[in-house]
Amino acid sequence: MNDTFERYSRQMRVPGIGKAGQERILNSRVTLCGVGALGTVLANALVRAGVGFIRVIDRDFVEPSNLQRQVLFDESDVTNNLPKSEAAVAKMRQINSSVKLEAVVADINRTNIEDLCRDADLILDGTDNFEVRYTINDVAVKLNKPWIYGGAVGTEGMTMTIIPGQTPCLRCVFEASPGPGEVGTCETAGVLGPAVGVIANLQAAEALKILAGKTEAINRELFMLNLWENTSKRVKIAPLAGRKGKCPCCALKQFDWLEGEQGTQTTSLCGRNAVQVTQRAGTKLDFAQLASQLKASGPVTANKFLLKFTITDAGEGYEFTVFPDGRAIIKGTDDCDRAKTLYAKYIGY
Amino acid sequence: MAIKVQIPTPMRDQSDGQAEVVVTGTTVQAALDDLVRQYPGLGTKLFDKGKIRPFVNVFVNEEDIRYLDEMDTKLDDGVTVALIPAVAGG
Numbered sequence: 290m291n292d293t294f295e296r297y298s299r300q301m302r303v304p305g306i307g308k309a310g311q312e313r314i315l316n317s318r319v320t321l322c323g324v325g326a327l328g329t330v331l332a333n334a335l336v337r338a339g340v341g342f343i344r345v346i347d348r349d350f351v352e353p354s355n356l357q358r359q360v361l362f363d364e365s366d367v368t369n370n371l372p373k374s375e376a377a378v379a380k381m382r383q384i385n386s387s388v389k390l391e392a393v394v395a396d397i398n399r400t401n402i403e404d405l406c407r408d409a410d411l412i413l414d415g416t417d418n419f420e421v422r423y424t425i426n427d428v429a430v431k432l433n434k435p436w437i438y439g440g441a442v443g444t445e446g447m448t449m450t451i452i453p454g455q456t457p458c459l460r461c462v463f464e465a466s467p468g469p470g471e472v473g474t475c476e477t478a479g480v481l482g483p484a485v486g487v488i489a490n491l492q493a494a495e496a497l498k499i500l501a502g503k504t505e506a507i508n509r510e511l512f513m514l515n516l517w518e519n520t521s522k523r524v525k526i527a528p529l530a531g532r533k534g535k536c537p538c539c540a541l542k543q544f545d546w547l548e549g550e551q552g553t554q555t556t557s558l559c560g561r562n563a564v565q566v567t568q569r570a571g572t573k574l575d576f577a578q579l580a581s582q583l584k585a586s587g588p589v590t591a592n593k594f595l596l597k598f599t600i601t602d603a604g605e606g607y608e609f610t611v612f613p614d615g616r617a618i619i620k621g622t623d624d625c626d627r628a629k630t631l632y633a634k635y636i637g638y
Numbered sequence: 639m640a641i642k643v644q645i646p647t648p649m650r651d652q653s654d655g656q657a658e659v660v661v662t663g664t665t666v667q668a669a670l671d672d673l674v675r676q677y678p679g680l681g682t683k684l685f686d687k688g689k690i691r692p693f694v695n696v697f698v699n700e701e702d703i704r705y706l707d708e709m710d711t712k713l714d715d716g717v718t719v720a721l722i723p724a725v726a727g728g
Contacts, residue, residue, distance in 0.1 A: 327728040417728045442727030443647055462702075463724045465692035467648075478648070480727060488728075510700075513722070515647075518657065522720065524697045528705040560727075 293387070297339050310501030311339065317500040318342040320409040322397050322425055324377045325349065326480065327439050328415025329361040330489030331496070335413075336381040338497055342389040343381070346405060347373040347415075348396040348565065348616060350595060358482035372594045394594060396567045396616050397421050398554065399547045402428045411499055412436035413492060419466030420546070420556060426451070426459040427544040435499050439492040443478040444517035446488035449526065450495045450507045457530040458539040462511060484516045555625035558618065564628030568615035579611065579636065586635060600635060607631060641669045641713050644720040645680075652679030666696060667709040669719055684721065695722045 293315070294301065294308065301311045319340050324332055324347040335343055351359075351366040351373055359373075366376040378392040395401060397416070406412050406428050414422060414437060422438060429436040430453045438459055439448040451458050491512065498506045510523040531540040538544065556565045576596050580589045589598040596611045607621035609631075617636060619628045639662045645653045653659055659676060663669030670690075674681045684694055696703045697720040703711045713719070 323728070325728065415728065417726065419724065419726050440725035440728050442725055445647060445725065446728075447725045463693065463695070466726060467693045467723050478727075485728065511722075513725075524700045524702065524720070524722070526702060529702055532704070 293339075300338060305503050305506060306497070306501050310503065313502050314341075314497065314500045315339050316341050317410045318344075318408055319411050319413060319496065319500070320344045320406050321346065321413045321415055322405075322421065323347055323415035323417065324359075324361070324373045325355065325415060325417060326358045326482070326485040327417075327441065327489040327492070328373075328413075329359045329377060330486050331413050331415050331493055332377050332381055333360060333384070334490060334493035335496060336385045336388050336390075338493075339385065340388060340496075340500060342391070344391040344393060344405065344409070345374045345377050345381070346393040346395060346397055347377070348394070348612070349373050349618070350610065351376050358480065358485055360486070370592060370595065370597070375594065394612060395614060396565065397424065398567060399424055399427075399549055402547070403432070406432060406434065409434060411496055413496060414438050415489070418556065418558075419463075422459060423466070424546040426538060427547040429453060430458055430539045430542070431544055431547065435504075437492045437495050437499075439488045441485040441488045442480055444481045444484050445513065445515035446484050447511060447513040448488050448491050448495070448508070449511045450499075450509070452499075452504060452507070453539060455504070455530075456507075456509055457526050457532075458536060460538040461529045461532050461536045462526050481516060484514070487514060487516065555628055557623045557625060561620065562623050563618055563620040564622055564625050566617045566619065566628055566632045572615035574611065574613050574615050574636075576611075576613070583635060598635075602631060602634070609635065611636065639664060639713070639715050641716075642718045643669060643673050644718060646721050646723055648723070649680060649683050649721070652683055653677045664713055665709065666698065666703055666711045666713065666719060669713055670696075670709075693723050695724075696720070697722060 297311050317340055324345050351362045351371050353367050361377045361380040372394040374392040374394050378390045381390055402424055412429055433453050435452045437450050495507055509527050511526050513522045534540045554567045576591045583589050583598050587598055587600040599608045610618045617632055619631055622628055641661050643659050643661055661669045661672040663672050699717055
């Protein structure tokens with residue numbers, strides 16, 4: 290135990306953490322939703338800080354264009370076609386072998402989020418879209434757990450800390466998210482690695498305050514930064530809490546994202562000319578059978594985590610990445626209906 | 639009545655790339671109407687059937703107009719109105 294405290298001695302010297310705070314951090318459990326640009330920075334910070342248990346969830350796999358900013362990944366992860374959660378957890382083990390880690394390769398949605406968050410003391414947002422964030426907000430309010438929103442695109446980002454019952458929730462502040470095409474994506478606006486890094490580290494600092502039991506120190510404003518324009522801004526959101534008893538989520542307890550219809554869902558992926566198609570919980574794909582079904586249509590490769598194939602359909606090229614739970618990422622279109630058609634045509638459901 | 643309006647990055651293609659535009663007006667509504675007069679392309683970005691679109695949060699200095707007087711919130715000379723949509727990426 291003395292060695293443990295030596296390892297964290299610099300952190301324990303921070304006023305507000307101390308030995309008692311470090312003990313709380315060591316005994317805490319975190320669910321990290323998404324391990325891309327924000328998520329890898331969060332994972333790195335939390336595993337080094339000695340958080341007791343970290344569940345790392347991501348639906349995606351490592352690609353060359355991730356390496357510019359997603360700090361836990363390297364070229365071998367791309368070569369090996371590794372899912373992000375598995376690749377991140379492998380690095381995190383090397384950083385701190387005393388932390389209990391769980392990699393989950395899955396789309397986070399209403400069918401699984403309660404199970405993934407129920408045992409957590411804190412939920413962290415490392416995602417890249419608002420559909421998941423509103424789902425996280427629903428589950429956090431329903432299960433009464435704190436969560437920390439962060440978002441970044443281009444050279445700017447924002448963060449806010451949500452403690453249900455104490456602060457406004459995401460829906461108190463953002464009644465609606467921008468629709469497709471309303472604002473820039475990572476593809477159209479690009480993204481500066483340090484911008485995401487700063488936002489994620491702000492989230493990580495908030496996480497440590499909460500896990501150390503120092504909620505009185507949290508940021509209660511919406512905080513925004515633009516690293517290229519050298520601007521920062523804080524706005525007061527505390528008076529929005531519960532929006533005078535009318536916030537659908539935290540005041541009226543309507544969990545619209547959690548209670549939506551189950552079944553096949555499609556999501557256009559941020560800046561990737563790709564659509565994700567997900568299947569209801571419990572779906573299990575047989576890769577061997579699928580591979581033999583597809584080999585006449587185009588080249589197929591598979592490992593135990595995913596199956597890839599490329600096809601030409603109506604003169605257009607598409608790349609499918611299929612996961613054991615039936616989820617597919619279809620590259621070559623951002624049209625959800627087209628993706629559903631392609632899914633039905635080549636995989637079937 | 640000089641009011642500064644901060645334009646969010648994704649809408650600056652409609653404000654000649656400007657991050658901040660000086661407008662006049664004694665209320666938020668009047669200030670944003672003047673903004674749209676100067677940059678008509680911002681009209682459909684900010685308003686839908688005359689109402690501010692729900693994903694655009696409006697702050698006067700550091701205060702959200704939803705706990706002030708919404709679009710009728712009075713503006714003093716020199717204040718900054720910030721238009722802030724949620725940032726989705728990550």
